[in-house]
Amino acid sequence: MSLIDRILSPRSSSRDGARTLRVGIAGLGTVGAAVVRMIERRSAALAAATGCTVRVTAVSARDAKRDRGIDLSGFTWFDDPVALARSEEVDCVxxxxGGSEGAAKEIVEAALAVGKHVVTANKALLAHHGNALAKMAEARGVSLAYEASVAGGIPVIKAIREGLxxxxxxxxxxxxxGTCNYILSRMEAEGLTFEACLKDAQALGYAEADPTFDVEGFDTAHKLAILTSLVFGVEIDVEGVSVEGISAIQPLDLTMADELGYRIKLLGVAQATEAGIEQRVHPTMVPKATAIAQVMGVTNAVTIDADAVGELTLIGPGAGGDATASxxxxxxxxxxxxxxRPTFGKPVARLAAPRRVEMQRHEGGYYVRLTVHDRTGVAAGVATRMAEREISIESIVQRRSAKAASIDPHGLSRQPVPLVLITYAATEGNIRAALDAIAADGLLAEAPQLIRIERE
Amino acid sequence: MSLIDRILSPRSSSRDGARTLRVGIAGLGTVGAAVVRMIERRSAALAAATGCTVRVTAVSARDAKRDRGIDLSGFTWFDDPVALARSEEVDCVxxxxGGSEGAAKEIVEAALAVGKHVVTANKALLAHHGNALAKMAEARGVSLAYEASVAGGIPVIKAIREGLxxxxxxxxxxxxxGTCNYILSRMEAEGLTFEACLKDAQALGYAEADPTFDVEGFDTAHKLAILTSLVFGVEIDVEGVSVEGISAIQPLDLTMADELGYRIKLLGVAQATEAGIEQRVHPTMVPKATAIAQVMGVTNAVTIDADAVGELTLIGPGAGGDATASxxxxxxxxxxxxxxRPTFGKPVARLAAPRRVEMQRHEGGYYVRLTVHDRTGVAAGVATRMAEREISIESIVQRRSAKAASIDPHGLSRQPVPLVLITYAATEGNIRAALDAIAADGLLAEAPQLIRIERE
Structure with missing residues (x-):
């Protein structure tokens, strides 16, 4: 049965002439419980909007006895979520x-294999197995829908796939x-260290006990890989994402960003270049006046540069039970x-193979913070090495700590001081080569800090 | 044929087993020409995304000879757009x-009457005849789609109707x-008058020769009426929109807004209250830190407060040929x-009748700028009248013009001076009654300026 035939004959049961979509939910955490409540609360509106009654018929979770504040008595309970996925009384699973392997994968595969529609919030699963799963969905002419997997409650998948x-x-x-943006927002507003803000985020439930997945950028990389596939019509290639987290950002970087007219955000960026598609996650300097720079706290935002509309920005909640359930x-x-609709905007066979671009080839502006020995001629030495690599410098700021300045106003004791440069567009390869040369010259007291600049 | 049956059998012609949607375009101005080019340019992508070949087959415009930079030789030309709307070689009109009456209305009615899908960018037509047209579309089971009618290239209709x-x-x-936002942005940035900025906007093509429709808020009212219907599931009631434009905004209001932490934007607001649905268009003070306050120039933005996602903001181009064509x-x-999908989110028979709320009942914060005689006790007199109407004042600022201050530092010559108040939530009826009393007391040298405050 072709995709189009399936559009014309949706797999939903019919009673009394009206259609009913029977929904089975695997996983009854915060999001699952919110979905159950929302389908009940919005029952009439959903029927009016879609011409189809949406009804939860089956649920599955690890603990049947846990009180979730919802009445499960009307639903068939499955201890085994894969059995739910195959159940005859479910049209949409x-x-x-959660998780890229194990139960989640088995559930989705089982459902698609028997021609059931699948709705998932699982970015890890999509990022790692999206191509194979999209193929399965297409073969059966069913939906594999994943709006909740990227930017939570923001309807960004729909906006890109259909609206653009x-x-x-x-x-x-x-x-x-949201975890990273919360931490960076607090660091900026209060001058705190990464570690202090992470602790607060953990206390408030915005960060996990093991925060690596969030703060080192892997969560963003999963979401970015999904967006890349949809936006550029290529197979998902999460391994091709260059990933750098926010744990090395220091309060001084945020102060300097502020002075230079920027904010620091952890961005996921997918960009078409002549060499291929850059996929990169890294702390990024964004000009203060941009919409995305205004996004503070746990809020998410996605900007799309498109040839006809120009720039479109969507801002909203990236997490939370109700927003994800939405x-x-x-x-x-x-x-x-x-x-x-085709999972990634076009039939799987027509998705292009990913063409990775090494970060060395990335071209853009850079914020470079060096910690240099406070000697005469250091700035000149740095500038020379930059010039050798054809890197033009937009601004250069040298700071002396208040303490050092008071103890030793002339820098004779040679306390290391920060030297900050903003470059015009340069390749990452050239920047790194210049920094290597500067280090070899013995000018650096610490490893350099490098933050990419993203302009409108 | 029911709506659902129509979903299952879309009216598009089939050739060689694959479907083709034959598009007829009435109106070949900037947007029409951009649509023709876009369908050609995105032909493969549209087919891949929809499983259907999209092809322009017919066009109609006033002047067949005008050079539009596009090749029309492959399309059937209609001098009469109504004949195009009824043509057997068109599936989607x-x-x-443009315009709420005349040709536009005839074209849309003719197309719907013979069961063709209609896509329109015509907010005036929708605002004035949306209910009747939606009924026609529903009776024939066809689409009446109008994404381009509100906020141009921003997919806000889709986001609300489907994403939320x-x-x-x-x-x-x-x-x-965009015209109003451009004028207000320039007034704020450069301290210019409304009249000066309007002239510039006209010179740049951002404002019409007769700017009334834009600057007095009627264009926004049309768009708001459409959003209201979709968002709240009520019949369109454009007559129920309270409309106030930006022509009375003075540079001093923007200066005071800035000092008090606000920006002034012309907003369309639709809000559910216990008494009914408020629909209002007026210059509005918005807190500077909000996403919508950052939106400058001709850019548009829409914020939706929804129970599950909380706040969602979409920012993008509100006009322009390519953005509208998108x-x-x-x-x-x-x-x-x-x-x-049902035109306004649910079947027409289930749209509620509009329940208007008079602006007198609107409750919110107010910016009140009075021009008072510079006498002792004026501020006290104003505050007393406010208190009589149970209006609490958040802040009060008295300004003396630099000129007056230098000539007459003690105000003995009694030059009128501005007195600005920010109130806590109060009803418009009470505010207006208090201002009437203040005027009756003889305290005012000029009519008061009243700007509503919209908080997050």
Whole structure:
């Protein structure tokens, strides 16, 4: 059965002439419970909007006895989520188990294999197995929907796939991890260290006990890989994402950013270049006046540069039970309305193979913070090495700590001092080569800090 | 044929087993020409995304001979756009003629009457005849799509109707007129008068020769009426929109706004209250730190307050040929994919009758700028009248012009001076009654300036 035939005959059961979409939910954590409540609360509105009654019929979770504040008595309980995925009483399987392997993968594969629609919030699963799963969905003519997997409650997948159907996109970038944006916002507002803000984020429930996945950028990389595939029509290539987290950002970097007219955000950026598609996650200097620079706290934002609309920015909640459930239910509503679109915007066979671009080839402006020995001629030495690599410098700022200045106003004791440079567009390869030369010259007291600048 | 049956059998012609959607375009101005080019440029992508070939087959415009930079030789030319709307070689009619009456209305009615899908960018037509047209579309089971009619290239209709299907919305507000936002941005940045900025906007092509429709808020009112219907599931009631433009805003208001932590934007606001749905267009003080306050120049932005996602803001281009064409082509792609949704989110018979709320009942904070005689006790007199109406004052600022201060530092010559108040939430009725009393007391040298404050 072709994709189009499937659009014309959605797999939902019919009773009394009206259609019903029977939803099975695997995973009843915060999001799962919110989805159950939302489908009940919005029952009439969903039916009016889609012409189809949406009804939860089956649920599965690890602990049948836990009180989730919802009445499960009307649903069939499955201890085994894979059995739920195969159940005859389910038309659409909602996977909220999480993780790229194990149960989540088995559930989704089982559901697609028997031709059921799948709605998932699982970015790790999509990032690692999206190509194979999209193929399965396409073969069966069913939906594999994943609005909730990127930027939580922001309908960014729908905006790109459908709202920008007439556009070729040249770049997509965004703040897609609330934990990192919360930490950077606090560091900036209060002059605190990364470690102090991380602790607060953990106390407030914004960060996990093991925060590596969030703060080192891997969560953003998963989301970016999904967006890249959709935006550029290429197979998902999460291994091709260059990833750098925010743990090395120091309060001084935020102070300098502020002085120079920037804010620091952890961005995921996918960009079409002549050499291929750059996929990169890194702390980024963004001009203060841009919409994305205003996004503070746990809020997410995605900006899309498209040939016809120009710049489109979507700002909203990136996490939370209700916000994530909102995206899940929007996907369910599309299934209920009979909408089946190719998972990544086009048939899998027509997705291009990814063409990776090494970060060395990335071209852009750079913020370079050096910790240099306070000697005459250091700035000149640094500038010379930059010039040798054809790197033009937009500004250069030398700072002396208040303490050093008071103890030793002439720098005779040679305390290391920060030297900050903003460069015009240069390749990462040239910047790194210049920094290597500067280090070899013995000018540096510490490893250099390098932050990429992203302009509008 | 029911709506659902129509979803299952989209009206598009089939050749060689693959589907083709034949598009007829009425109106070949900037937007129409951009649509023709975009469909050609994105032909392969649209087919891949929708499973349907999208092809322009017919066009109509006033002047067949005008050079539009596009080759029309492959299309059937219609001198009469109504004949195009009824043509057997068109499945989907794109109405880009404009205006709420006359040709545009005839084209859309003719197309819907014979069961053709309609895509339009015409906010005036929707605002004035949306209910009747939605009924016609529903009776024939076809799409009446209008993404381009609100906020140009921003896919806000799709985001609300589909992306927020799981949400109840309590408020939607936005900057939906680029002309007004351009003028206010320039007035703020350069301290210029409304008249000076309007002239520049006209010279740059951002404002019409007769700017009334834009600057007095009517354009925004049309767009707001459409959003209100979609968001709250009520019949369109453009007559129920309270409208106030920006022509009375003075440079001093922008200066005071800045000092008090606000920017002034022309907002359209639709808000659910206990008494009904407020629909209002007026210059508005928005806190500087909000996303919408950052939106400068001709850019548009819409914020939606929804129960599950919280706050969602979409920012992008509100006008321009390519941006508007982007929204038109997105609608065409939905039709090509076989998606038919109820025009205003639910069947017409289930749209609620509008329940208007008089502006007198509006409750919110107010910026009140009085021009008072510079006498002792004036501020006390003003505050007393406010207190009588139970209006609490958050701040009060008295200004003396530099000129007056230098000539007459003690105010003995009694030159009128500005007195600015920011109130806590109060009803418009009470504010106006207090101002009447203040005027009756003989304290005012000029009519008062009243600007509503919209908080997050």
């Amino acid at each position: 909602v996977e909220l188990v 159907a007439g556009n070729a996109v040249s770049r997509v970038y965004g703040i897609m991890n 995206a899940v239910v929007a996907d369910i509503a599309d299934v209920a309305a009979g909408l089946v | 794109v109405e880009l003629v 299907a799981g949400n109840a919305v309590s408020r939607v507000y936005g900057i939906m007129n 929204a038109v082509v997105a609608d065409i792609a939905d039709v090509a994919a076989g998606l038919v």
